[in-house]
Amino acid sequence: MARLRKFVCYRHYERPNTRKSKYRKKSFVRGNPALKIVKFNVGNLQATFSHRVDLVSREEIQIRDNAVESGRTTATRLLEKVLGKNGFRLQVRPYPHHILREHALAAGAGADRFSSGMAHSFGKPAGNAMRLVENQIIISVHVNEVNVPLAREAMQKANHKLPKNCKITVKKN
Numbered sequence: 729m730a731r732l733r734k735f736v737c738y739r740h741y742e743r744p745n746t747r748k749s750k751y752r753k754k755s756f757v758r759g760n761p762a763l764k765i766v767k768f769n770v771g772n773l774q775a776t777f778s779h780r781v782d783l784v785s786r787e788e789i790q791i792r793d794n795a796v797e798s799g800r801t802t803a804t805r806l807l808e809k810v811l812g813k814n815g816f817r818l819q820v821r822p823y824p825h826h827i828l829r830e831h832a833l834a835a836g837a838g839a840d841r842f843s844s845g846m847a848h849s850f851g852k853p854a855g856n857a858m859r860l861v862e863n864q865i866i867i868s869v870h871v872n873e874v875n876v877p878l879a880r881e882a883m884q885k886a887n888h889k890l891p892k893n894c895k896i897t898v899k900k901n
Contacts, residue, residue, distance in 0.1 A: 735795070735891050738828055738857060741788035757827050761853050764794040765824070770804050771817040777870035781879040782897045785860040789892050793824040793856045799886030800867060806882045807869065816879070817870040824856040866894065870901070 749755050783799075800820055807816045829851030860866065867886055869879040876898055883896045 732794075732855070733830065735792055738792065739790055739891055741790060741859065744826060744859075757829065757853055759853050760827060761855055763824065763856060764797045765800070765820060766797065767800075768820045768823075769817070770800070770819075771807070771870075772814040773817060775814070775817065776901070777817065778873050778901055779871055779876050779879075780899045780901055781869045781871065781876060781883055782865045782899070783867040783883045783886055784895050784897055785862060785864050785866060786893060786895055788859075788861050790826060790857040790859050791866070791890060791892075792828070793858065795890055796820060796824070796858065796866065799889035802889055803867065803869065803882040803886040806885060807871075807878065810878055811871070811875060815871070815875065819868045819870075821865045821868060822858045822860060824858040826857045826859050827853050828855040828857055830854040866890075 747755055800818065804818055807818065831851040858866075867883065869882060871879045880896055880898070887894050887896070
């Protein structure tokens with residue numbers, strides 16, 4: 729299987745690449761790749777906590793779902809190790825609706841026979857991404873006041889997994 733392209737190809741926040749065709753069925757993306765995000769809510773979902781620590785985007789950007797899943801698992805691992813499964817609640821806030829597509833050109837000897845060039849350039853689904861605006865919350869962690877420094881550290885570790893630098897905010901519930 730082909731490896732993932734670098735996210736430099738996709739991170740710019742532009743108009744979604746849509747296809748307009750006189751044939752209606754060609755105007756839609758066929759097939760949606762499976763989401764890499766396993767759980768959107770982790771931890772103790774019934775308890776109420778006194779503080780919320782958020783990972784907030786600084787600018788408009790697209791973030792691939794596997795980067796968010798990597799950040800979520802890193803933060804969850806640290807929080808579960810210290811607080812256990814009932815000492816926090818972690819939420820991934822946005823949903824990756826945007827479908828990334830690739831137009832894979834054939835390479836190698838004799839590839840010119842079955843390459844269509846840019847004649848059908850809509851591309852095949854390659855992955856999912858979430859489109860974020862400035863100051864949108866990506867991940868939230870609900871904890872009690874004594875655990876706020878630990879939650880900030882978990883959000884900092886999750887931030888290292890994302891393609892752009894984000895800010896961390898603390899709010900009292």
